[in-house]
Amino acid sequence: MASASTSNAQGLEAGRRKSKRESYFRSKREGKHYRCEECSRQFSGLGSLKIHMRSHTGEKPYRCEECSRQFTQLGNLKTHIRTHTGEKPYKCEECSRQFSELGHLKRHMRTHTGEKPYECDYCSRQFSDLSNMKKHMRSHRKALQM
Template sequence: MGSLKTHQSVHSGEKSYHCSQCGKTFSHMCNLKEHQKIHTGEKPYQCTTCGKGFRTSRELPIHQMTHTGEKPYQCSQCGKTFSAAGDLNRHHRIHTGEKPHQCSQCGKTFNHMSNLKDHLKIHTGEKPYHCSQCGKTFSRMGHLKTHQRVHSGEKSYHCFQCGKAFTQKGDLKKHQRIH
């Protein structure tokens, strides 16, 4: 696709590039290639400090600020600081109550695009995240990570009263009711 046609697709909404794994469409090849890394698990951009990998080059410098502690963006209403301007903009919606992202299927609104994208998977049934150990699939990466603790035995949730540890947040909450 020529650069003029590529640019015109932005205005026309034409999406000529299709993901062979899930059918999602894109107007730019670079967006398709970035998306496909979700399915392959490819994370070519590595943090030299902690080794964490990222699918896109723009995510890495934002992550690296977690190591330096740099948070140059400050909320004028509550003073909370952020390492990325986009995070500050999304945070402002807590104060305004703005939910600019609407589901075209059911009308439900969301304050973050990522929440809308997760929600849309309810309608499509898309479950792009696969457990490599048992094959179970998930619509959200966070749900896969939570599930993987079943296999690893990692217990990230600790009772502050007695010290007992749990793999699932819900199990900790149930346990805390006994105190």
């Protein structure tokens, strides 16, 4: 009798987990958008919503065989694997420097073009790199707090 009771309790618990997971993936189709019921963020496709839901569930289905690090998206795993292989498929046409990620090449290209797309909200100083602008803006915030 105790095993039937335990089995029932396990079944109920599994049902609750399944129900909660299903509610994560339930979305309201609003125009061309799917809305996350956890944080209200909207997505144009159901697949994008499902990937986003992993940020709430903690699910990381893609694992690096080299170091066991886990990822929510296959593309992130493929990019990570380059840290082990040393592959750098993106090459600067100006100076031949190579990069493992396209975003790193794009950021590097600003050293050649002089482009500075990020501007400080406080003093209008421009930056080629977002992280440098954010660091700069913190100096203004500290000054304003004094």
